Amino acid sequence: MVAGLSLPRIVRVGRGAAEELGDVVAGLGLSRPLLVTDAFLVGTGAAERLTATLLRAGLSPRLFSDTVPDPTTDSLAPGLTALHDHGADSVIGFGGGSPMDSAKALALLGARGGRMRDYKAPYVNRGPALPVIAVPTTAGSGSEATQVTVITDSRTDEKMLCMGPAFLPLAAVVDAELTMSMPPRLTADTGIDALTHAVEAYVSRKANPFTDGLALAAIATIGRHLRRAYADGSDIGAREAMMLAATQAGMAFSNSSVALVHGMSRPIGAHFHVAHGLSNAMLFPAVTAFSVHAAPGRYADCARALGAATATDSEETAAAKLVDALRELCHDLAVPTPRAHGIDPDAWTRLTPLMAEQALGSGSPANNPVVPTADQIHDLYARIYA
Secondary structure (H helix, E strand, O other), X not given: OOOOOOOOOEEEEOOOHHHHHHHHHHHOOOOOEEEEOOHHHHHOOHHHHHHHHHHHOOOOOEEEOOOOOOOEHHHHHHHHHHHHHHOOOEEEEEEOHHHHHHHHHHHHHHHHOOXXXXXXXXXXXXXXXXXXXXXXOOOOOOHHHOOEEEXXXXXXXXXXXXXXXXXXXXXXXXXXXXXXXXXXXXXXXXXXXXXXXXXXXXXXXXXXXXXXXXXXHHHHHHHHHHHHHHHOOOOHHHHHHHHHHHHHHHHHHHOOOOOHHHHHHHHHHHHHOOOHHHHHHHHHHHHHHHHHHHOHHHHHHHHHHHOOOOOOOOHHHHHHHHHHHHHHHHHHOOOOOOOOOOOOHHHHHHHHHHHHHHHHHOOHHHHOOOOOOHHHHHHHHHHHXX
């Protein structure tokens, strides 16, 4: 099998790496970046500090901080205006998954025009697009290393998966010090998101030897450090480990694929405005339990990497232990059910058929060890609600 691999050209990893952002951008021959972030990072002063590194490198940056959680086609409009007004030659995504998704979308629209709906899966976006430099502030999405962005259609509430090399950052600056202010809930949700990326990349029908190594390394690191980071946000060792694992998991799934958890997660986020990592966490144990019988060896490898099973366990026993370990992890990290999160049961039931249709339409479930029917997805949604 020949695997086609796509990775950022430049990756700077380590504490203090953000201070080198200006040198990275200048070294790429760019001079007028649009820094895309959110109001929270402006409020903490982090956006100002990052802007200062760009100015010290002799660059002419402009700040756009009006991104929203789970970005929409409507929320991109003012960013596109800012990009054109500035004459930007590049886009810096600074923040969690939402600023990163916004930055990638703006880079494509700024160069190509059109609507995001024109670029959704299964269409493969090869460009042109403005160069993207990614600076993550959460250890979860892995967006700094992926050729994926997710934008919600404001008209239909469809969470559109958009894929292709055009969305791959040219450079990534990964600095664990930027994650120190993450509260426990965000630490938990983004950490489980990274674990989902790694497990799905490993069990995906598109997995390959390159992504296997990255996925298993990420799973092992998350197994050792996620609870530590959740319990003590000042544990810089745990933060640094989780940041590296999130980037490894992003590289893994971007070069294989995600599967059923992500396919079912996106509609929950779109219709009920649940954060992406949290909706993944709600689904993860039940979807894994549904899938393990089709690839017990692959799931057993994940269990052993996570520290949930031993080499002496049979494949079936180890795979079952993975499901138990995921349930225990979600319990320890206080992951709520959709019901406990406050989602109305009537709305959930009414929208379940549409969510099942949208999950299948995204293409991700086709990569799952068990390719589900719409009825099976419907049943899984009902099962995880309570």
